[in-house]
Amino acid sequence: MASTHMLRLGVCFTLLLNFDLTCCEVKKFPLLMPDVYPDRDELYLCTPVRIVDEKSFYIVGFDPNATMNVAHHMLLFGCNTPGTTEEVWDCGEMAMSDKSSNLKKAIPCADGNHVLYAWARDAKTLELPEDVGFQVGKGTDIQYLVLQVHYSKGFEAGRTDNSGLFLMYTEQPQSKLAGVLLLGVGGLIPPKSQTHMETACQITEDKTIHPFAYRTHTHSLGKVVSGYNIKRDSEGVDHWSLIGKRDPLTPQMFYPVFDNSPITYGDRVAARCTMDSSKRNRVTQVGPTNNDEMCNFYIMYYVENDTPLQMKYCTTEGPPYYHWNNVYNDLNNIPDVEASSLD
Structure with missing residues (x-):
């Protein structure tokens, strides 16, 4: 009705x-x-x-x-x-x-x-x-x-x-206003392969956000989707805190975060989707249909006595051009095994 x-x-x-x-x-x-x-x-x-x-x-x-x-x-x-x-x-x-x-x-x-x-x-x-x-x-x-x-x-x-x-x-x-930050990836997934689709963005607003729920989304090729908060220490070492990780083919609801540590100015947020096209003989592109793929990680958060981020999206062009370990990306201490494993 x-x-x-x-x-x-x-x-x-x-x-x-x-x-x-x-x-x-x-x-x-x-x-x-x-x-x-x-x-x-x-x-x-x-x-x-x-x-x-x-x-x-x-x-x-x-x-x-x-x-x-x-x-x-x-x-x-x-x-x-x-x-x-x-x-x-x-x-x-x-x-x-x-x-x-x-x-x-x-x-x-x-x-x-x-x-x-x-x-x-x-x-x-x-x-x-x-x-x-x-x-x-x-x-x-x-x-x-x-x-x-x-x-x-x-x-x-x-x-x-x-x-x-x-x-x-x-x-x-x-007293706590909610917002959603969507991390997404474009790109192409080659046939007969395992591909990492990755994104990372820096928080450039002088706000403190408190993540409390996360959601993953892919189509049929997704095996693991993981999201992180990255803090860099005074010696330039990145410390990756796991916000959430899940098999995206389970119910795609918002789940409680693994780590609710605040995300602040200068931190980076990052996500990886591990895609398995080992049984597919064609290139798969990012798009809206079931024949295409998507790689999304949603962070639901709140701010206290403040307004949510103006930043709503964190997206990259994805494979084959963008990866966490690109030299220009300046990320280090990448949790490569953890980010692609459900263990």
Whole structure:
């Protein structure tokens, strides 16, 4: 019932306008696909929710309404302006125009682009730690929420879908504001090989972030995905702290971090995906379909009495050009075995 608690404004929806809230209650809001019909394979669909102008809300949890046999994955974006004001649109970055339906084509966000949550492989409900929330609405640059669902298979005629999320939220201000930093890798995976896809970026903002959850994402070739916080000592030696590591073909939910040590100005964050194409006879490129690959490591964090990082993404061009051990990368003491092993 995608429209149960939504008030139509033009062609978007206004979030929470008809809820009678007390300041401390946690409520649920259904952000669901409005009975869409995916008419072809590898279709990405987006639907928006507009947040009321006069209020600020804090999202404190995510309850998925989806199964992996229907939705390949879902992303929740926070936008200043959505890609379009249509109720539903085709938001696949690389969708072939000659295969497109009659839906308008646009990116998820036209202005501002924050990944707030990601789901795949029957991941379960996520509740944020006490006093932690994603602030949206008044006083932020998130004025819309956009749900993106990737349908890997088209539906038979007459069948529709309302996959999505139930957002847990409150109007009570949270002392710790949440953010997500997405580490991603481009590049090519050669056939009959094991390939490391790697990224690393330095934190250049004078903020302290506290990681509390991580998520991994690949398609079928991923074997291990690991993420690190790197601190360099006074003698120039890098110390790698493991934020999280997982087989990406297990449920792709947010898991508690291995090490919640603060990440501060000057630190580096890094991720590696170990890809096994030993049974594949072709080159695999990074892309949105099941025939392509992805390498993503999400860090969910909070800041205390501060605002989240302006930095939202850490990406590199990946193999064959980028690796941790490139001379220009200036990384040392690399945990090569640990980063590719589940032990």
